[in-house]
Amino acid sequence: MEFYIKKQGDPNFDRGQMEVDGDIAEILVQIETLLFTSKGSVLGDPDFGLNFNDYVYSFRYNDKMLSNIVSEAITRFVPLSKKYNIDVTVDFTKEIDRHLVFISIVIDAKYQIGLYI
Numbered sequence: 001m002e003f004y005i006k007k008q009g010d011p012n013f014d015r016g017q018m019e020v021d022g023d024i025a026e027i028l029v030q031i032e033t034l035l036f037t038s039k040g041s042v043l044g045d046p047d048f049g050l051n052f053n054d055y056v057y058s059f060r061y062n063d064k065m066l067s068n069i070v071s072e073a074i075t076r077f078v079p080l081s082k083k084y085n086i087d088v089t090v091d092f093t094k095e096i097d098r099h100l101v102f103i104s105i106v107i108d109a110k111y112q113i114g115l116y117i
Helices: 023-035 052-056 063-077 079-083
Strands: 086-094 099-107 111-116
Touching: 023 063, 023 079, 023 099, 023 111, 052 063, 063 079, 063 086, 063 099
Parallel strands: none
Antiparallel strands: 086 099, 099 111
């Protein structure tokens, strides 16, 4: 059994709930953890995490390459992802002051995680 404690301020925070129940809730938390963890910061598994700054601000990667990197990381580090259809899309956009990257992760065409970088 794994415990995921959500912080106050999280939209799904419930003071009375210590354990996340249900596969989708676990997948969402695991993907969020993967997205916001830098490689090398997890003791015992230096490959866990995604270094978005390395990819996003490098001119060597395009949207398809970054989408594949995120998909492969989810497949490797989120065990429950094998039970569901998970679709990752990446869009680079031009803004006035800077360029942005939008990463969309959709689980079974019902649940979405969106991240702007």
